[in-house]
Amino acid sequence: MSRYSLHNLLDWMYGGVDPSFAGNGGPECAAFLSGQQRFLESLVFLSVGIVEILVSLWKLRQLHVRELETHLLQQPQTKQESLGKNVLLVVLCLVFGLEVGFKFATRTVIYLLNPCHVVTMMQIFLLACPPCRSAMILFRLQMHMLNGALLALLFPVVNTRLLPFEMEIYYIQHVMLYVVPIYLLGKGGIYTPEPLCNFWWALLSTGFMFVYHFSILQILGLATEVNLNNMLCPAISDPFYGPWYRIWASGHQTVMTMAHGKLVILLYYSAVPAFKCTLDLLRLPAKKID
Numbered sequence: 001m002s003r004y005s006l007h008n009l010l011d012w013m014y015g016g017v018d019p020s021f022a023g024n025g026g027p028e029c030a031a032f033l034s035g036q037q038r039f040l041e042s043l044v045f046l047s048v049g050i051v052e053i054l055v056s057l058w059k060l061r062q063l064h065v066r067e068l069e070t071h072l073l074q075q076p077q078t079k080q081e082s083l084g085k086n087v088l089l090v091v092l093c094l095v096f097g098l099e100v101g102f103k104f105a106t107r108t109v110i111y112l113l114n115p116c117h118v119v120t121m122m123q124i125f126l127l128a129c130p131p132c133r134s135a136m137i138l139f140r141l142q143m144h145m146l147n148g149a150l151l152a153l154l155f156p157v158v159n160t161r162l163l164p165f166e167m168e169i170y171y172i173q174h175v176m177l178y179v180v181p182i183y184l185l186g187k188g189g190i191y192t193p194e195p196l197c198n199f200w201w202a203l204l205s206t207g208f209m210f211v212y213h214f215s216i217l218q219i220l221g222l223a224t225e226v227n228l229n230n231m232l233c234p235a236i237s238d239p240f241y242g243p244w245y246r247i248w249a250s251g252h253q254t255v256m257t258m259a260h261g262k263l264v265i266l267l268y269y270s271a272v273p274a275f276k277c278t279l280d281l282l283r284l285p286a287k288k289i290d
Contacts, residue, residue: 093124149178
């Protein structure tokens with residue numbers, strides 16, 4: 001029974017976090033910001049996040065019921081899931097399973113609370129869950145949480161990934177975060193995004209992100225001295241490295257959250273007709289030869 005003691009469980013959670021790696025955690029990272037600055041920033045952004053959530057929910061309640069009924073009626077009434085959806089589910093589960101295995105092997109399970117892992121779990125649920133109200137809500141929320149995947153690909157933090165294939169899984173997982181929503185967009189029905197002029201879902205996602213970061217991640221980070229999603233100190237690749245990095249991050253991530261999901265949707269619906277047109281043009285010579 002001793003190996004299931006609280007001490008051993010905590011060791012599995014964050015015992016392998018090495019503070020000697022820059023931006024990984026430790027006392028120096030936890031003391032990067034003064035207690036007063038950390039408290040004031042938390043108070044402001046938690047208040048902003050709660051207001052965003054309440055306002056967004058109030059507006060969405062007025063629009064959601066009619067829209068949900070429409071999309072459920074459009075959804076094909078079949079119990080058989082497509083082969084592509086099942087294959088994608090298996091691939092995503094394997095990739096995330098390997099990532100979880102790496103976290104247990106390195107005794108850094110706490111890092112699974114980082115937003116990109118949370119969004120991956122949301123996407124696994126979307127692929128496994130039949131079309132329903134919950135699927136529609138999660139689909140629209142995660143569409144506006146993909147900006148973290150873009151940042152992870154543009155500014156990768158891989159200095160702590162030392163196991164074989166661990167770095168490759170990092171990139172594969174973040175690419176899969178784009179593959180899943182693009183595939184679901186193609187299915188339509190319950191996976192239809194809101195109109196481009198509707199920013200309430202993006203605002204709701206922004207509010208959830210503020211509350212999640214400045215409450216759960218920050219509190220756990222301070223308690224364990226683990227730099228969860230850079231809430232204690234900036235990443236080594238952060239272009240806004242300095243004492244005001246969280247304010248800069250809150251600003252540019254708000255803009256990215258509001259715009260990034262819309263850009264993904266716009267690019268998808270612009271690329272599909274162009275792709276179909278290209279395929280039609282490639283088929284024309286074959287018809288003439290016949």
